[in-house]
Each structure stands twice: as structure tokens, then as C-alpha cells.
Amino acid sequence: MTSTSEELFDFIAAPLKVFVGKGDNVSELSKLGxxxxxxxxxxxxxxxxxxSGLLIKWTKGFAIEDTVGRDVSQCLQHALSRRDLDIQVTALINDTVGTLALGHYHDEDTLVAVIIGTGTNACYLEKADAIIKSQGLLTTSRDMVVNVEWGNFWSSHLPRTSYDIDLDAESPNPNDLGFEKMISGMYLGDIVRRVILRMSQELDVFGPDSSKLHVPFILRTPLMAAMHEDESPDLREVSRVLKDILEIPDVPLNIRKLIIKVCDIVTCRTARLAAAGIVGILKKIGRDGSCGVAGGKARPKVGSQIKMKRTVVAIEGGLYTKYTLFREYLNEAMAQILGEDVAPYVIIKVTEDGSGIGAALLAASRSASSVVDAVL
Known part of the structure; x- marks a missing residue:
């Protein structure tokens, strides 16, 4: 993560060679070309x-400066060549686009893909003539995938609290990824920790101040989810996390219940913001029940007939797949925002390994007939 570009891509190419070698006889592989x-x-x-694509900047703790500005596909291609692998990089995507490809492969009505895990992002299928930035580019495609990068979304209407503001200010990337810091698994546990810290300072409900409470990201989101979904009569999991992770022992039952309430409020807000983002995309492509695309006519009156098309949203990421209450809140919010006439036409489907299978599908479709535009 902090080495050189050559070492990083060699690190990727080495196990790929092992993988290819296990699956093929050398002589058979040479016949395939x-x-x-x-x-x-x-x-x-x-x-x-x-x-192909040029790296703009690293995130997620990576800091390999000599890769910035370079074509990452070429970097990998050179590493493959150094290991005598006759493999061509033919598709460069991110995990969100891979999820869309996998979802669309299984169900052609899949028009939106969302990642809600440690990080978050979304992409969707848009009419090419509706994309202002691409006007003038040579393309025969009627449709194009738009990678939203909604983690960077920002608006004064977002309901930021003092906890959000402090988290952002103290993060390694202040004033960046504002939406992601409110809805992704990387940050939810720390928002809860900050609330508990303030409770301990102002309400004196935990006894002596715990130094662990001051450690950023010590309360990871899976631990927060475990507390939130604790259904034991004495809330044993809440007590365990407070004692073992935050070093706050002997917390009374009524305070443990209060901790669950904090987790519930944070999770509900997160799920509803994510749902609003998804519905925003549906509105942009005219799949939210409105008359026309975003900026068009007003929504039909209640009771009027709405001609709706089925739309599938592919979702991947542990926050949605493993956190039951988060998933329930998001689905509930989607139904509330869309309304009872529209909600049945919007189907959420969970995909698995869009990063891997989706990329393979796109490479295969490119190889087979060079009609990847038709696949997407």
C-alpha cells in the first residue's frame, strides 16, 4: 500500500499466474491464445x-505516488508481461459498475447498482443523449453507465449533526466524502462512539471516564450492529462490547437500552439517506412514478393510473446484506418515499461478487462479440 507501482502490480500478477496455472494444462493454455x-x-x-484509465488519487490508505497519473491497466499489463502471461486487460471498471453488470446479466431490468459497505457508491444506466459531459464524444451506444461517486455528494439540506461535523474535521480527508461519512460502514460505529463519549462527559452515566472512548474508530460498525440487534433480556452483547472494547464495565440495564436507542437512531438515519439517494437516481431516469424525467411534470395525484415499468436495483455490501435492521429501514424508507402505487415496481436484489464476476462478464462480452454496449 505504500510501496512502488511495480511492486504493487507484481503483487497482483503473481497469484494470478498461480491461479491460471492451477486451472489449465500449459499446452492447452498455449492453444487458447x-x-x-x-x-x-x-x-x-x-x-x-x-x-484504460489514469489514476487521479489514492484512497483507503494507499499511498503509492509513482502510480498517480498513470494508466493503471498498463501498469497491470506490464506486470502480466513480466510473468509471461498472455493475458490482455480488456475492461477497467469499479465495483459498482461490476455489480450493475452482474445484476443486468441475471435480470435485464437492472438499471441501478449500489454498494453499501465499508464505503458507498452508486451507478446507473442513462440515455447517452442525456449526459451533457459526453456530448461530442464518438459513440454508437444509446445508453451509458454513469458512475455517480455519490460518496462525494454534498448539500446544505443534509441533516448534519455536531457529531458529523467533528468526525469530518478530525478525519484524514476533511471536507471530502461528506455523504459517505453519513451512510457507510466505515463511519457509523464512530458516530455512535462520539455520542456515547458525549453522554459520558455530560450525564455521568458510565462512571470514570474511559480512555478507550476517545480512540477514533475503536467501535467498528459490526460491533455497533451487534449491540443494536441484541435481543437478550439483559442485553449481554451490549454489556460485552461496552466492557471489552470501550472498557466501560457494569453499565446499568436502562443505560444499555439507551445505547441501543442511539444505535437505532444512527442506523435509521443512515438507511433513509441511502434510500433517498437511490430514489433520486430513479427520479433522474423517470422510474420513480413521476410524469417524465427529473425536472419534468409534477407527480400524479393519488389514485391516478401510473404506467410503471419494473426496475431492479442491484445492491452489494455488508452493511445491507449483513445488518438486518439497516436493511429493513432502507426497504421501509424506499416504500414510503415511492408510495404504495410505485414501490411494488422497484425491486431490490442482492448480488454477490460483482467486483469479480461483473468484471469477468464485461471482459467476456468484449471478447466474444465486442458488443458490450448491448450487454449494458
Whole structure:
């Protein structure tokens, strides 16, 4: 993560060679000729073509300066060549686009894909002539995938609290990824920790101040979820997390119940914000029951007939798949925002390994007939 570009991509290419070697007889592999590889690279890039992109900046703790500004597909391609692998990088995507590809492969009505895990992002299928930025580009495609990068979304209407503001200010990337810091698994546990810290300072409900409470990100979101979903009569899991992780022993039952309430409020807000983001995309493509696309006519009156098309939203990420209450809150919010006439036409489907299978599908479709535009 902090080495050189060559070492990083060699690190990727080495196990790939082992993997290919296990699955093929060497003589058989030579008959097949060059193979196509889909490369999922979930960092900000300037996409130059379907198979190449320049790294804009690293995130998630990576800091390999000599890669910035370079074509990451070429970097991997050189590493493959150094290991005599006759493999061509033919598709460069991120995990959100891979999720859309996988969802669309299984169900052609899949038009939106969302990642809600440690980080968060979304993408959707848009009419090419509706994308102002791409006007003038040579393309035969009627549709194009738009990678929203909604983690960077910001608006004065977002309900930021003092806990959100403090978390952002003390993070390694202040004033960046504002929406992600309110809805992704990387940050939810720390929001709860900050609330508990303030409770301990102002209400004196935990006894002596715990030094662990002052440690950023010590309360990870899976631990927060475990407390939130604790259904034992004496809330044993809440007590365990407070004692073992935050070093707050002997917390009374009524305070443990209060901790669950804090987790519930944070989770509910997160789920509803994520749901609003999804509905915002549906509105943009005219799939929210409105008359026309965003900026069009007003929503039909209650009781009027709405001609709706079925729309599938592919979702991947542990926050949605493993956190039951989060999932319930998000689905509930989607139904409330869309309304009873529209909600049945919007189906959420969970995908698995869009990063891997989705990239492979795109590479395969590119290889088979060069009609990836038709697949997406």
C-alpha cells in the first residue's frame, strides 16, 4: 500500500499466474491464445477508454505516488508481461459498475447498482443523449453507465449533526466524502462512539471516564450492529462490547437500552439517506412514478393510473446484506418515499461478487462479440 507501482502490480500478477496455472494444462493454455481480463479498480480514475484509465488519487490508505497519473491497466499489463502471461486487460471498471453488470446479466431490468459497505457508491444506466459531459464524444451506444461517486455528494439540506461535523474535521480527508461519512460502514460505529463519549462527559452515566472512548474508530460498525440487534433480556452483547472494547464495565440495564436507542437512531438515519439517494437516481431516469424525467411534470395525484415499468436495483455490501435492521429501514424508507402505487415496481436484489464476476462478464462480452454496449 505504500510501496512502488511495480511492486504493487507484481503483487497482483503473481497469484494470478498461480491461479491460471492451477486451472489449465500449459499446452492447452498455449492453444487458447491471449485471454481477456476484467480489472476492478475501485479508486478515482479518469476513464480514457473501456479498458484504460489514469489514476487521479489514492484512497483507503494507499499511498503509492509513482502510480498517480498513470494508466493503471498498463501498469497491470506490464506486470502480466513480466510473468509471461498472455493475458490482455480488456475492461477497467469499479465495483459498482461490476455489480450493475452482474445484476443486468441475471435480470435485464437492472438499471441501478449500489454498494453499501465499508464505503458507498452508486451507478446507473442513462440515455447517452442525456449526459451533457459526453456530448461530442464518438459513440454508437444509446445508453451509458454513469458512475455517480455519490460518496462525494454534498448539500446544505443534509441533516448534519455536531457529531458529523467533528468526525469530518478530525478525519484524514476533511471536507471530502461528506455523504459517505453519513451512510457507510466505515463511519457509523464512530458516530455512535462520539455520542456515547458525549453522554459520558455530560450525564455521568458510565462512571470514570474511559480512555478507550476517545480512540477514533475503536467501535467498528459490526460491533455497533451487534449491540443494536441484541435481543437478550439483559442485553449481554451490549454489556460485552461496552466492557471489552470501550472498557466501560457494569453499565446499568436502562443505560444499555439507551445505547441501543442511539444505535437505532444512527442506523435509521443512515438507511433513509441511502434510500433517498437511490430514489433520486430513479427520479433522474423517470422510474420513480413521476410524469417524465427529473425536472419534468409534477407527480400524479393519488389514485391516478401510473404506467410503471419494473426496475431492479442491484445492491452489494455488508452493511445491507449483513445488518438486518439497516436493511429493513432502507426497504421501509424506499416504500414510503415511492408510495404504495410505485414501490411494488422497484425491486431490490442482492448480488454477490460483482467486483469479480461483473468484471469477468464485461471482459467476456468484449471478447466474444465486442458488443458490450448491448450487454449494458
Amino acid at each position: 491471449k485471454r481477456e481480463l476484467g480489472f476492478t479498480f475501485s479508486f478515482p480514475v479518469k476513464q480514457i477508454s473501456f479498458s
